[in-house]
Amino acid sequence: MAKITVIGIGPGSLMDMTPRAKQAIEDAQVVAGYHTYIKLVESLLEGKEVIGTGMMQEIDRCRMAVDKAAAGQETVVVSSGDAGVYGMAGLVLELVLQRPEGERPEFGGTIAGISAVNAAASVLGAPLMHDFAVISLSNLLTPWELIKKRVDMAGKGDFVIALYNPKSKKRVQNIEEVRDILLKYRDPKTPVGIVTAATRPDEKKVLSTLDDFTKEDINMFSLVVIGNSQTYVKEGYMITPRGYGNKEEGL
DSSP, X not given: OOEEEEEEOBSSOGGGSOHHHHHHHHHOSEEEEEHHHHHHTGGGOTTOXXXXXXXXXXXXXXXXXXXXXXXXXXEEEEESBOTTSSSSHHHXXXXXXXXXXXXXXXXXEEXXXXXXXXXXXHHHEETTSSOEEEEEOOOXXXXXXXXXXXXXXXXXXXXXXXXXXXXOSSOOSHHHHHHHHHTTTSOTTOEEEEEESTTSTTOXXXXXXXXXXXXXXXXXXXXXXXXXXXXXXXXXXXXXXXXXXXXXXXX
């Protein structure tokens, strides 16, 4: 038996990968991941066995990785961002624990990475300085009615809201429904930031409003940050005040 570890490789740039994650990939014999994420770490893969599969093949990919570790090969599964946030950590751990105790590889844990929401926030300025909610708009694994309920409650609670998987070629209406829900609770001029391909060479940042943001180019590589009632934009930066101005004059 060998060890299987799940790695968050960060949002894309190797500069934003933690040294611990980089070391784990370099030490591995087998590296498994979605094709797009494998390409992001291609320079670290020389001499390694690579298990790369497409979207919707997560279970097969992770099961193959667990099998490799059980057969005695040091194995890692890579996810973009943080593997514990909409990543592969849960699936790998479930597959390991489903095996009889004597047939399980060692679970090496999850190596945290910079998540897309952190990367996008750093590009926008300081939009997450107060309580925020992270919601995926993909309804492949979660009923759409439940997602809408979560959006409604986050809107009612005045959370800053970060949207993962905001729009795909087939799923174009969901984000419009989210906008309509939040307009019940927020000013149409509430700032909205859209960051696409954060930290990657084609990174793009757009500042818009709750009224207009769905007119912008948004895709599965985008992360959308919707401000709360206090969020504002100044000189190209999106800021959600923490409240220090109430304590210290001049802020």
